[in-house]
Amino acid sequence: xxxxxxxxxxxxxxxxxxxxxxxxxxxxxxxxxxxxxxxxxxxxxxxxxxxxxxxxxxxxxxxxxxxxxxxxxxxxxxxxxxxxxxxxxxxxxxxxxxxxxxxxxxxxxxxxxxxxxxxxxxxxxxxxxxxxxxxxxxxxxxxxxxxxxxxxxxxxxxxxxxxxxxxxxxxxxxxxxxxxxxxxxxxxxxxxxxxxxxxxxxxxxxxxxxxxxxxxxxxxxxxxxxxxxxxxxxxxxxxxxxxxxxxxxxxxxxxxxxxxxxxxxxxxxxxxxxxxxxxxxxxxxxxxxxxxxxxxxxxxxxxxxxxxxxxxxxxxxxxxxxxxxxxxxxxxxxxxxxxxxxxxxxxxxxxxxxxxxxxxxxxxxxxxxxxxxx
Amino acid sequence: xxxxxxxxxxxxxxxxxxxxxxxxxxxxxxxxxxxxxxxxxxxxxxxxxxxxxxxxxxxxxxxxxxxxxxxxxxxxxxxxxxxxxxxxxxxxxxxxxxxxxxxxxxxxxxxxxxxxxxxxxxxxxxxxxxxxxxxxxxxxxxxxxxxxxxxxxxxxxxxxxxxxxxxxxxxxxxxxxxxxxxxxxxxxxxxxxxxxxxxxxxxxxxxxxxxxxxxxxxxxxxxxxxxxxxxxxxxxxxxxxxxxxxxxxxxxxxxxxxxxxxxxxxxxxxxxxxxxxxxxxxxxxxxxxxxxxxxxxxxxxxxxxxxxxxxxxxxxxxxxxxxxxxxxxxxxxxxxxxxxxxxxxxxxxxxxxxxxxxxxxxxxxxxxxxxxxx
Numbered sequence: 001x002x003x004x005x006x007x008x009x010x011x012x013x014x015x016x017x018x019x020x021x022x023x024x025x026x027x028x029x030x031x032x033x034x035x036x037x038x039x040x041x042x043x044x045x046x047x048x049x050x051x052x053x054x055x056x057x058x059x060x061x062x063x064x065x066x067x068x069x070x071x072x073x074x075x076x077x078x079x080x081x082x083x084x085x086x087x088x089x090x091x092x093x094x095x096x097x098x099x100x101x102x103x104x105x106x107x108x109x110x111x112x113x114x115x116x117x118x119x120x121x122x123x124x125x126x127x128x129x130x131x132x133x134x135x136x137x138x139x140x141x142x143x144x145x146x147x148x149x150x151x152x153x154x155x156x157x158x159x160x161x162x163x164x165x166x167x168x169x170x171x172x173x174x175x176x177x178x179x180x181x182x183x184x185x186x187x188x189x190x191x192x193x194x195x196x197x198x199x200x201x202x203x204x205x206x207x208x209x210x211x212x213x214x215x216x217x218x219x220x221x222x223x224x225x226x227x228x229x230x231x232x233x234x235x236x237x238x239x240x241x242x243x244x245x246x247x248x249x250x251x252x253x254x255x256x257x258x259x260x261x262x263x264x265x266x267x268x269x270x271x272x273x274x275x276x277x278x279x280x281x282x283x284x285x286x287x288x289x290x291x292x293x294x295x296x297x298x299x300x301x302x303x304x305x306x307x308x309x310x311x312x313x314x315x316x317x318x319x320x321x322x323x324x325x326x327x328x329x330x331x332x333x334x335x336x337x338x339x340x341x342x343x344x345x346x347x348x349x350x351x352x353x354x355x356x357x358x359x360x361x362x363x364x365x366x367x368x369x370x371x372x373x374x
Numbered sequence: 375x376x377x378x379x380x381x382x383x384x385x386x387x388x389x390x391x392x393x394x395x396x397x398x399x400x401x402x403x404x405x406x407x408x409x410x411x412x413x414x415x416x417x418x419x420x421x422x423x424x425x426x427x428x429x430x431x432x433x434x435x436x437x438x439x440x441x442x443x444x445x446x447x448x449x450x451x452x453x454x455x456x457x458x459x460x461x462x463x464x465x466x467x468x469x470x471x472x473x474x475x476x477x478x479x480x481x482x483x484x485x486x487x488x489x490x491x492x493x494x495x496x497x498x499x500x501x502x503x504x505x506x507x508x509x510x511x512x513x514x515x516x517x518x519x520x521x522x523x524x525x526x527x528x529x530x531x532x533x534x535x536x537x538x539x540x541x542x543x544x545x546x547x548x549x550x551x552x553x554x555x556x557x558x559x560x561x562x563x564x565x566x567x568x569x570x571x572x573x574x575x576x577x578x579x580x581x582x583x584x585x586x587x588x589x590x591x592x593x594x595x596x597x598x599x600x601x602x603x604x605x606x607x608x609x610x611x612x613x614x615x616x617x618x619x620x621x622x623x624x625x626x627x628x629x630x631x632x633x634x635x636x637x638x639x640x641x642x643x644x645x646x647x648x649x650x651x652x653x654x655x656x657x658x659x660x661x662x663x664x665x666x667x668x669x670x671x672x673x674x675x676x677x678x679x680x681x682x683x684x685x686x687x688x689x690x691x692x693x694x695x696x697x698x699x700x701x702x703x704x705x706x707x708x709x710x711x712x713x714x715x716x717x718x719x720x721x722x723x724x725x726x727x728x729x730x731x732x733x734x735x736x737x738x739x740x741x742x743x744x745x746x747x748x
Contacts, residue, residue, distance in 0.1 A: 009422070042585045046586075073612075099610075
């Protein structure tokens, strides 16, 4: 069984869920109203071609001429693309989202997790990655990456895609968290898609629009062959009507979008600064709506910390499923001011109780690739 | 591209959609209220184990001790079971739901469509089917069948399952329309499941509860190995929160259930009787919420008829995808009195215009199996 965030159902009385990377502004009012007004649409099958939804996505992205692959959550799109890729080898930089590995193994493909972060998880050795990747492979990069929050800028990404293209490799960029980055929309690789025929981009409504219960992810590609193969393989009506209504309303909800961007800019900076004051924790800077943290206090790891915080109604994300993270790492979503204050108070209390130690600093690189075949 | 019902989006101004087999009572009020009251649940990931939903299904089915496989629509469950079956051959009686064949071919399995209906589609030659099926195969029976409405009773089904068991074959019974049958719940094979270890049953909320936009299907099985394989293969959070809320409310909505059963009993009989009065049409008796009809007027087929009726805002289901049905066949959902009256008026008008011919009657059996490999 794989492990993801969002396991609040395994615990009782969770007041603050820092384990899911979800916009805390919650379900947009625009969607609630649209759902109330269109509830009887549920009595019809959705349009099998999802024409209105695709138009809405194209307007939101400010693009057309590419093909859009819709999924019941981004995970479905990820799995379909891995499964239907022409290539039998999948590479990614680890630690990252565990569904890339799971998708590769489910499709009987080789999975290569390239360890090329520096020891602080503040930089990656792209040259090492590119040297490791063999010809005729699919490379998946989560950008910004989950769980490190590390962001590869467009110039670097363009170089990566070009070098991969020379090796006849495809590049899948998972931009599930891109709307949280400081200079979105410029941070997205989308505007480069027309120059990079080997690139497909994945997005989701789940995270930025605060509705993980809705399940709507999408891929944007110029690869007609891939799009056609996915289309032939997908179940009919894989997107339910509630998700269609969501996609046709929230993407135009400028008030929600602006409020969310204001929230993330303010809270991410505040949260980072306040977390950084806790001496037993090392906070990794992040371009996304979460932070990876390392416990540098002896005798304490993420699992101990989770158990302590659960008693305070606080859930954190332990490193299970994020190989090669060790037990000392955990991930925290950036939530609203009240929640962030609550966990800061709890963390200050926990770490004051166990005492302080000085932070170590090590920027050397790990360089290793591990391979799994099913 | 496969073809299903529900393609109202390809046409403008469809007032009466007879192409989708959906309860016309529409979205249950109990669900609307539950959705309004719990809309903020969408801001959380669903429970990955779907514990509440499974409990609700067990209460509805009056059973426990079996494993439940949840799908984003019954189609997902069908495809997972075909794909993860131990066997590489799939048999079914044709004509039937096209997703069995599609699922088999997508999974690189042999598909065998056994033609063993009599020429009126009022009976099947089970012996012929059982003789055709080779050892170590998966047999799928839609019961009642789509599009014929033919129902195999529990005694016959038990015999089929036992004979298949001796051949080391599994039986998948698709009961998507079982709640519409006259003596439901006795008509369901569910109570026999404990005696038939090779049987899995599939159901859906889609049809009976009038919500095809919601996408919630489920399989019930005692085959722990199959259940575990599907669980490992399925995407996390494949059921969205709106579907969870639906499954936790409408299954207990006795008012909707009783109203729906009263509607289908009355309207199916009335609709059948009135359709039977049209001399150019042969109506096939049905245990489900739709009728297969044959046009016996020369110079007219289902495609001509569709084009004529579309001008009246009426959509019928042409036989595309229902091999070996010929162009003369079409399917009509049983709708509400107003809609049924509208199509009867239109059909009477069309067929009066082209004149009448006497009905032919032929109860001989087709017996043939066609095989497809990907």
